[in-house]
Amino acid sequence: MVKVNVFRYEPESNEDPRIDSFEIEEKENMTVLDTLFLIVEDQDPTVSFRCACRLGMCGSCGMMINGRGRLACRTKIANLGDEITVSPMRNYPIVKDLAVDMKPFFNNLQRVKPYFVPKEDTDEFAVIPPDSGRREIIDENSDCITCGLCFQSCDAVKMRNGEFIGPAALARAYNLVADERDGVRDERLTLVTGQDGAFECHSFGACTEVCPKGINPMETIQKLKSKKIRKSVGLKWK
Ligand code: FES
Known part of the structure; x- marks a missing residue:
């Protein structure tokens, strides 16, 4: 028993x-x-x-x-x-x-505009072959099932009373920032590295520990920070 x-x-x-x-x-x-x-x-x-x-x-x-x-x-x-x-x-x-109530999680996901925005001059679907290096960049985060376990484990979310955007939403944002077909990458990067964004992450790593899909949001958030810093000092970031 x-x-x-x-x-x-x-x-x-x-x-x-x-x-x-x-x-x-x-x-x-x-x-x-x-x-x-x-x-x-x-x-x-x-x-x-x-x-x-x-x-x-x-x-x-x-x-x-x-x-x-x-x-x-x-x-x-x-x-x-x-x-x-x-x-x-x-x-x-x-x-x-x-x-x-999962509202805090999904409201924050909404804040990062989690949908693909095609470039204006795109008139066809841009295909990225599954085995290409460009695809591998975003493969892992694409497995997210939005269970919200990363959000519940995150001390930055707790300390900021849910204002911090959180691991899953930032990982989703990274996928779009890293996607060369997306038409609003600059705007997106600014959005997710500003107030309540990636720099609020303290790298405790609890999100990575609990993710049932083996995703590493903490590392992805570091990549967002790195892109922002590179962009700020005029280095190549995309
Ligand atoms: S019931 Fe669907 S993930 Fe557990």
Whole structure:
């Protein structure tokens, strides 16, 4: 049997946050998400959490599991010991129990204009072959599933009360700044290295540690800083 401690809180009620404990029979290859479904089905249907794909693709099941940000659907309980504690991601308002409001994350993503803007003189799709060096520059960051785990682990986000744009949004911005087909690279670089941007990152590296896709946002943010510095002193940056 495994003991699962679940953080419970409903902001709209007058009750204080609490931890409820449940006993679950462990099965082979069981994930934390499986245990939450068992709790809802057999013990307490009011436990709230978010998920969709159950495959590590949609990014909606991020939570704190034994003190570390992880995807519940990709975390096997066999690796967690006899007692598991789940709580909501940090740096987000709690909606209920383990479900958080992702607005701070997506609002910040919106701030970096996360969409490709074609150059004015482009009349065809610009193809970049998958095996070209130009493609490799942006390959890794393209795997981001916007789960928000990097944002929840980031101390700069915490210290700046969510004003710091955050790792995922900056990594997305880098992909566009590095993309020679993008028509607003200068404007983008200025935007993401100004107020609340890349220079607010203290390189603690928690974002890189928790990313379930193995992306390294901290290194990417350093690359943005480097581009900005090179541009400022008149060196080649693109
Ligand atoms: S449910 Fe989609 S990533 Fe976990």
